[in-house]
Amino acid sequence: MRNKEKDAAQMAIKRNHFLEKAYELFTKKNIESVSMTEVARESGYGTMTLYRYFNTKPELVVAVATWIWRQALKQNQERRPSRNFERMTAAQIFEFYLDSFIELYRNHRELLRFNQFFNIYIQSERIDPEVMKPYRAMIEGMKPEFHVLYVRAEQDHTIRTDEPEEEMFITTLHLMLAAVTRYAIGLVYIPEDGFDAEKELEKLKEALLLRYKTV
Numbered sequence: 001m002r003n004k005e006k007d008a009a010q011m012a013i014k015r016n017h018f019l020e021k022a023y024e025l026f027t028k029k030n031i032e033s034v035s036m037t038e039v040a041r042e043s044g045y046g047t048m049t050l051y052r053y054f055n056t057k058p059e060l061v062v063a064v065a066t067w068i069w070r071q072a073l074k075q076n077q078e079r080r081p082s083r084n085f086e087r088m089t090a091a092q093i094f095e096f097y098l099d100s101f102i103e104l105y106r107n108h109r110e111l112l113r114f115n116q117f118f119n120i121y122i123q124s125e126r127i128d129p130e131v132m133k134p135y136r137a138m139i140e141g142m143k144p145e146f147h148v149l150y151v152r153a154e155q156d157h158t159i160r161t162d163e164p165e166e167e168m169f170i171t172t173l174h175l176m177l178a179a180v181t182r183y184a185i186g187l188v189y190i191p192e193d194g195f196d197a198e199k200e201l202e203k204l205k206e207a208l209l210l211r212y213k214t215v
Helices: 002-029 036-043 047-053 057-078 090-107 109-125 129-140 143-156 165-185 197-212
Strands: none
Touching: 002 036, 002 047, 002 057, 002 109, 036 047, 036 057, 057 090, 057 109, 057 129, 090 109, 090 143, 090 165, 090 197, 109 165, 143 165, 165 197
């Protein structure tokens, strides 16, 4: 039993090593230009060893995206003022939720650049829905937290609930994530005198608060 547990632990360590190295390469060079052979070589293992953990490149790419986003989401949970948003209004929870995207821009620009490469890759490769399941499950895992906000809004009426919960979740997710990603990769107009990206992102947050807050 101890040997099996030791083997499982070693496999988990090696798998995470592959994920870390693949993430590093995908972020630096974009996903399309990185081969499985390169990931294996840069990880210090043979290609066949990598294929024991990930049967195809799409599987590896999706595993990397799922792994790195889970880490970011866990860090964001640690930022919460309280574990389950106790003693917070729906409006306060919503503002925390929007601030989470700005926090991504401040501290995880590398992740946002990877996310852009990932979105392009999954669209161009038309990845099998079965392969995408772990990533989609991770996204679905965000919904219960948003549901807390929506239920609180039904109770204290500080946030509109005339828009369906799913629509509100998807709309705000897309708007904020698209914005912080574009700023992170520099896909914005840059005036000669420069600009304050965080100030502009705050204005987007304020616009969404204005749309959804009732007071």
